[in-house]
Amino acid sequence: MAEQIQAIPESVLSEDLKSELKLLLLDMDSARGKSKKDAEGKLKKVLDWLADKGVDVALAALPYVLNVPQTLA
Secondary structure, eight states: OHHHHHTSOTTTSOHHHHHHHHHHHHHHHTTTTSOHHHHHHHHHHHHHHHHHHOHHHHHHHHHHHHHTGGGOO
């Protein structure tokens, strides 16, 4: 995950925003094995953040984001 985020060009996402995205994704990843409601809340938080940042950022992070819900309880 970290490599994918770091590969996003600086012109699309600053280092600070990359760090913020990593934290959001790690938080979402921590929902594995927890309640569906908890996981959905964390996923919504990530999707809201991505929607706020724009298409380029969403396209870069979406493959990882879509992989996480498949592993949730």
